[in-house]
Amino acid sequence: xxxxxxxxxxxxxxxxxxxxxxxxxxxxxxxxxxxxxxxxxxxxxxxxxxxxxxxxxxxxxxxxxxxxxxxxxxxxxxxxxxxxxxxxxxxxxxxxxxxxxxxxxxxxx
Amino acid sequence: xxxxxxxxxxxxxxxxxxxxxxxxxxxxxxxxxxxxxxxxxxxxxxxxxxxxxxxxxxxxxxxxxxxxxxxxxxxxxxxxxxxxxxxxxxxxxxxxxxxxxxxxxxxxxxxxxxxxxxxxxxxxxxxxxxx
Numbered sequence: 001x002x003x004x005x006x007x008x009x010x011x012x013x014x015x016x017x018x019x020x021x022x023x024x025x026x027x028x029x030x031x032x033x034x035x036x037x038x039x040x041x042x043x044x045x046x047x048x049x050x051x052x053x054x055x056x057x058x059x060x061x062x063x064x065x066x067x068x069x070x071x072x073x074x075x076x077x078x079x080x081x082x083x084x085x086x087x088x089x090x091x092x093x094x095x096x097x098x099x100x101x102x103x104x105x106x107x108x109x
Numbered sequence: 110x111x112x113x114x115x116x117x118x119x120x121x122x123x124x125x126x127x128x129x130x131x132x133x134x135x136x137x138x139x140x141x142x143x144x145x146x147x148x149x150x151x152x153x154x155x156x157x158x159x160x161x162x163x164x165x166x167x168x169x170x171x172x173x174x175x176x177x178x179x180x181x182x183x184x185x186x187x188x189x190x191x192x193x194x195x196x197x198x199x200x201x202x203x204x205x206x207x208x209x210x211x212x213x214x215x216x217x218x219x220x221x222x223x224x225x226x227x228x229x230x231x232x233x234x235x236x237x238x239x240x
Contacts, residue, residue: 010201013194020191028232035161042157055150062144069137094151101154108158 005064012061019054043106055098063091128215132193139190146183184229189222 030038041047066087074080156167170176196214199205205214 010198013198017191017195020187024229035164039157042154051150051154058147058150062140062147065137065140066144069141094148097151098154101151101158104158105154 005067009061009064009068012057012064015053015057016061019050019057022050023054039105042102048102048106051102052099055095059091059095063088129211132215132218136190136193136197139186139193142186143183143190146187181226181230185222185226188225188229189218192218192221192225 026041033041042051067084070080070083070087074083153167157164171180196205196218199214205211
């Protein structure tokens with residue numbers, strides 16, 4: 001399990017590199033786009049695909065990273081387990097919230 | 110997987126501060142901070158879903174100088190975590206593990222993080238007038 005987490009952490013790390021570059025390049029061009037153009041980008045099939053994959057990758061990487069840190073520095077096992085669960089649930093909520101917002105935006109488009 | 114028999118990291122104060130250990134712990138600290146920052150994605154989409162006026166009001170928050178400073182700090186820690194992460198990935202492939210190489214890559218990460226932050230500040234300023 002720990003090896004699987006280690007591998008997933010590395011895979012998500014590699015995926016995050018182009019994601020960050022893409023998001024920053026989009027943010028830089030955002031001022032030239034109207035609200036409708038941004039909404040069309042977000043609600044397009046490739047746009048939704050990019051955001052869903054990005055949120056899945058980012059929050060998975062974040063959850064696994066925090067899990068390792070908690071396991072390394074929080075020594076009492078009970079507190080360690082609770083904090084890991086809280087972190088995982090929080091990341092899951094963020095991912096679900098992102099997806100829900102995308103559905104809401106696309107349904108009002 | 111949580112295992113009570115797993116060896117745990119010793120207390121940080123045991124180590125004498127050196128570049129390699131400072132970069133290692135700061136990579137983790139940057140990761141924790143970025144985990145917090147990642148909340149901006151669903152929050153941004155939340156305000157976006159209410160329409161153009163509400164989204165513009167949300168963006169106007171970033172015009173405050175405190176947010177500008179925060180934004181510069183976020184750009185720096187993101188650049189740093191990304192570059193140091195690439196350094197870690199190269200180590201996993203067995204590249205740059207020698208002490209001398211490790212120090213060179215460490216200094217390179219710091220230099221490039223600062224350079225990317227400065228370049229992005231100027232680019233954001235030119236493109237959006239944000240910073």
